[in-house]
Amino acid sequence: MKRRLFLQNIGATAIGFSFLHSAMAGQLAASAGAVGRVVVVGGGMAGTSVAKYLRFWGGAGMDVTLVEPNASYISNIFSNMVLTGERTLSQLTFNYSTLKSKYGVKVQNSSVTSIDPVGKKVKLSSGTTLSYDRLVLAPGIDFEALPLSGTTANKAKIVHAWKAGTQTTSLKNQINAMSKSDTFILTIPPSPFRCPPGPYERACVVADHLKRTKGGGKVIILDANPKIQAAVQNFTTAFNSTHKGIITYVPNATISAINADTMSVVTSAGTFKGKVINAIPIHKAGNLITQSGIGLNNSANGKWASVDVLSYASTNPSLAGIHILGDSSSTTQPKAGHIANAEAKVCADAIINIFKGGTILQVPMTNSSCFIPITKTTVSWLTAVYRYDPATKTMIPAGNGVTESNGANSENYEDMFKWFKNLMADTFS
Amino acid sequence: MKKKSFKATSIGALFLVSVSLFSCKDDMMPPEKPDNSIADSELSLKAANIDLPGRVLASNCFQCHGTNGYAGELKIGEQSASSIIGDMNEMKSKNPGANIMNVHARAYTPEEIKIIANYISKQIKY
Numbered sequence: 001m002k003r004r005l006f007l008q009n010i011g012a013t014a015i016g017f018s019f020l021h022s023a024m025a026g027q028l029a030a031s032a033g034a035v036g037r038v039v040v041v042g043g044g045m046a047g048t049s050v051a052k053y054l055r056f057w058g059g060a061g062m063d064v065t066l067v068e069p070n071a072s073y074i075s076n077i078f079s080n081m082v083l084t085g086e087r088t089l090s091q092l093t094f095n096y097s098t099l100k101s102k103y104g105v106k107v108q109n110s111s112v113t114s115i116d117p118v119g120k121k122v123k124l125s126s127g128t129t130l131s132y133d134r135l136v137l138a139p140g141i142d143f144e145a146l147p148l149s150g151t152t153a154n155k156a157k158i159v160h161a162w163k164a165g166t167q168t169t170s171l172k173n174q175i176n177a178m179s180k181s182d183t184f185i186l187t188i189p190p191s192p193f194r195c196p197p198g199p200y201e202r203a204c205v206v207a208d209h210l211k212r213t214k215g216g217g218k219v220i221i222l223d224a225n226p227k228i229q230a231a232v233q234n235f236t237t238a239f240n241s242t243h244k245g246i247i248t249y250v251p252n253a254t255i256s257a258i259n260a261d262t263m264s265v266v267t268s269a270g271t272f273k274g275k276v277i278n279a280i281p282i283h284k285a286g287n288l289i290t291q292s293g294i295g296l297n298n299s300a301n302g303k304w305a306s307v308d309v310l311s312y313a314s315t316n317p318s319l320a321g322i323h324i325l326g327d328s329s330s331t332t333q334p335k336a337g338h339i340a341n342a343e344a345k346v347c348a349d350a351i352i353n354i355f356k357g358g359t360i361l362q363v364p365m366t367n368s369s370c371f372i373p374i375t376k377t378t379v380s381w382l383t384a385v386y387r388y389d390p391a392t393k394t395m396i397p398a399g400n401g402v403t404e405s406n407g408a409n410s411e412n413y414e415d416m417f418k419w420f421k422n423l424m425a426d427t428f429s
Numbered sequence: 430m431k432k433k434s435f436k437a438t439s440i441g442a443l444f445l446v447s448v449s450l451f452s453c454k455d456d457m458m459p460p461e462k463p464d465n466s467i468a469d470s471e472l473s474l475k476a477a478n479i480d481l482p483g484r485v486l487a488s489n490c491f492q493c494h495g496t497n498g499y500a501g502e503l504k505i506g507e508q509s510a511s512s513i514i515g516d517m518n519e520m521k522s523k524n525p526g527a528n529i530m531n532v533h534a535r536a537y538t539p540e541e542i543k544i545i546a547n548y549i550s551k552q553i554k555y
Contacts, residue, residue: 399534
């Protein structure tokens, strides 16, 4: 109780301590400076990174507990390569053992059932109650229901595979059962959605796979958006040239119905039939954000968490001490694993400095990078570095802005594997 | 000076640990479980070492170049600050669409690049 008051007082006068950070840099034993309890909810890219870096940078005084119901995490990055048989789900599975053994993060295999923002406590499905000084929520995304009709068995075939796992395996099996005269339909929801280039990449690698293994096939992209949402130049080339005759791109296709019995999709751009329908539903923040009942989902449409990108603290004034990271938060940055890792470092640094009574960094920077397969052997990339803009209080692209590679090539293909390995190591080990 | 000897000690200790793990495989020593855990005091010491200005900026490098710059491939750790600054300046002149590092190098001011380079040059493998 005393400590909590102390921390609040420090928070209120944080600016007054701004000189401390530089004066003590490199001299202060971290355990003497940063002392506090942090509960992190969600063991994806954002939650795992923030738990690691709170301990790595904050030292032994940081009491960090990660709450995650699953024993391991399956990477969404590279999961399109599971569809084409180039990777297995087990190769994309990471666990929390290094987080525990090397960084001393406590891991609770449980879910959060309620949050008490006044008493600063979270209740878990295991029955445990955890007290916190700071709570970091990173529950990723959930989906709106699809306008789906049909028998239960047929409806089960309509998958999104947008959270890597059993649906990925189902979609892979459905693709394998296709013949060269069959059509694969991919529906893309209105932005924002997780991994902006991801659906277009999926269309490319599935088209390439059908061409290579079936001798042909059709891929129809039904995009609810008016245009390609990321890496426009490279995907335009892929659709019009590399995968010409296989991929058909249909913009402005808002879905009104999907019939799983007739395997047809009714949209504002027409009705389309396919052998396989891969429907990615409209996104919203993880259920914890939209169903907590404490006002975490305070974006304009009530689907996302608005945050201060200096620390990822909720902008809801009644939620002091709660931070929301990664895909659940509403920022100008893309929803993706690589940048979630960067957001986590900004958040970890801010929390440590708040605990130390210092000031938080006023010009944070983050970056988004992804390698995008266009075929089995050629890869493009998309990257941007974001800098905090004090005028708009948002993260805006710096330098050359959002930049995509000049086409796809095999050199990028090699780099892609180094990127993935190092990104996952920076997050999980 | 202090940091160097600490680094040398850590590498030495790691070497000894790995030697002992391999050598005791078949002899009569009591079985020892490989233990990656780090004592809290050691964690504090390392955390203190990395508590320098610029860690958030520098950590933008870690996703591709490894935590503290020590990836297996694409490692940038153990470079001097001036060498990192030189590399970043060289990247600034490349074609952005042909070189992903150009986009990253151009996003930072010369002062920020100095801070990043200084930070990374002082880090140890973790």
